[in-house]
Amino acid sequence: MFEILSLKGGIDNLDSFFCDGINCGLREDSKQGDLAFIRSDKVCNIAAVYTTNRFQAAPIKYALRYGKLFEGNFILVNAKNANAMTGKKGVEDIEEILSHIPSSINPKNSIMSSTGVIGYRLPKDKIINGLKRFDFNAKNSDRAARAIMTTDSFKKELCFRVTIDDKESFYIAAIAKGAGMINPAMATMLCFITTDAKVPKEDMQELLKEAVDLSFNRISVDGDTSTNDSVFLMANGSSGVYDKEAFKEALNRITFELAMMILRDGEGATKVVAFEVVGAKNDNEAKIAATNLSNSLLVKTALFGEDPNWGRIASTIGASNIECDEEKLKIFYDDLLIYSKDYPELDKEREEKAHQIMKKESFKIRCDLGVGDGEFVAYGCDLSYEYVKINAEYRT
């Protein structure tokens, strides 16, 4: 038996972790930070899941020298510059920056994590000067969460306390950044999960991968994948407590909730939609259809227009090159049947009902392909004028 309680704040709830965010001059608005650190007072098991983009950014190349599962205690995070497509020099810059972490905090296998514009070297000196200004005993999850934001309009931070059998407990807390470029293959998003649970090494990678597959890999803002996406799980075991089922549930929940926060904050998004595909030939075909729906520009603009134009849903499924049949297909908006072969025409009453559903901030579009048992849910958002504005003007 276990209980998961949501707490205020984020990483600052954990005694054994420290974090803070400052402005070191990368961002013009000096009120918002652009450099953050997260460290543990004990060496952690750290597991990572990285972008599938072939042009992995320098921070990922650097971190991979330790493998996807390693022992470490320090992560430095910057905004505004992705340190991607910067070649060997990009990796050397990280090496130099991290050499300035004071030995007094016993850094072990320190790494960096970056997002921002591609193709520019890191402003090393600014970052090194910033690093020197940190109070490494600070516990300011709020400032850390704000410092790592790019086009995010709100900070993403969560903390759960998990109590096992009404007696012992551990914490799990995370900060994340997202917005834009979010795709089923996990695009420009960073997530740092810390826990004092005593997670054994052999569970780390398996549980993190599963959690990412159920959360960040199911959301889409615009169908692009970035060079920098990374999710880290730092477990330092300070609580001495571990229960695999409880930890798995807490980890899945924290990543899913953060993924929904990222989606809700998708650039210019006004609503979040679950695309549930059932009755596909197999799970893989369900995934293809659900992912295509969440990425379709025509579906996304129809969502923004709150137009119950199910034809775009059907057309997208038909274009997915998967087994489907218009005689077997059923489309629902929440529980409202909106298409089946028996009444293909949308009458005024159902149209009005569908329109009411679409006005909600979140709802479900369910497609039953009727040809098998395959299932998948992907989460998407609408495409608004604001998206175009943000992305046309991003660098300027």
Next chain:
Amino acid sequence: MFEILSLKGGIDNLDSFFCDGINCGLREDSKQGDLAFIRSDKVCNIAAVYTTNRFQAAPIKYALRYGKLFEGNFILVNAKNANAMTGKKGVEDIEEILSHIPSSINPKNSIMSSTGVIGYRLPKDKIINGLKRFDFNAKNSDRAARAIMTTDSFKKELCFRVTIDDKESFYIAAIAKGAGMINPAMATMLCFITTDAKVPKEDMQELLKEAVDLSFNRISVDGDTSTNDSVFLMANGSSGVYDKEAFKEALNRITFELAMMILRDGEGATKVVAFEVVGAKNDNEAKIAATNLSNSLLVKTALFGEDPNWGRIASTIGASNIECDEEKLKIFYDDLLIYSKDYPELDKEREEKAHQIMKKESFKIRCDLGVGDGEFVAYGCDLSYEYVKINAEYRT
């Protein structure tokens, strides 16, 4: 030796073809037509290329009863209603409508072609009444081209006269509609090509397929494929003239020019960009990269913003799951080298030059992957506020 001369007008240049467009009440604006016909006074060889969408619309199902290559002389085209996802009744409706073509014009294997909203039965009576009002001896390519438009902002019609060895000649003329939902897999677009060349049956399908692959299958407005896309080639042999090389060149040129017109008229598009990928492992990998570039929302919005943010180009290639290497990649805007491993940072001067190139109505983005000999060119357009507006409000 042959010469291709571009003429004013469209199908009306051909003595042996007739066409017209009228308003039969499908479109509210009664000044614009919504129903068109194209017919030949002789039975033609007709070849067709249809959408790869699994939910092929009723008119495609109906036409496929004659196969993709058949003899016929009459095509009826309507706007505003796609007759898609309408089941068997959708096909029966076509049968009934076409039965009203007067026998005086000797219809043979008549077919329909439709675009518009998905999921509604055709307003049969309006179309039948419209059909009865046609003057089947009219030669009004302009009205036919306008009647088939949906969100198109200008009509698409072209005609070439092809002269062989300075003496005999044939004509090739076409009307098309596009705008929106245009994708490398040929989305909501219709194209009707007529010719009096004496094209042998065995060349019809081969030449049409090649022409479509080089034109409509290389353009992308938004990455979606529709239920209704169709390209028809009607050859009635009236001129008695045929030269395979000349015909092939004229057919390729007319489809390519129409494809560029469609792209330029992409919903809200302000510029057309050629994405040329060279040096890929093979042609297929080049095609994947070029197509992904032309479909990427982040690339499309950067084009609209005229932002020389080559990082989005690189990131999209990296996300394409093809062989590539940041040490070997080179990116050019027209002839301006904008990225190679030797100078990754965009200085002010090159940035300004790149910006000037991006201000043009059309330019080329060339990516040399440097890993092989594969090549492909895809054509895309930018994504503007206007695209979102058009598609959010399409049905209303």
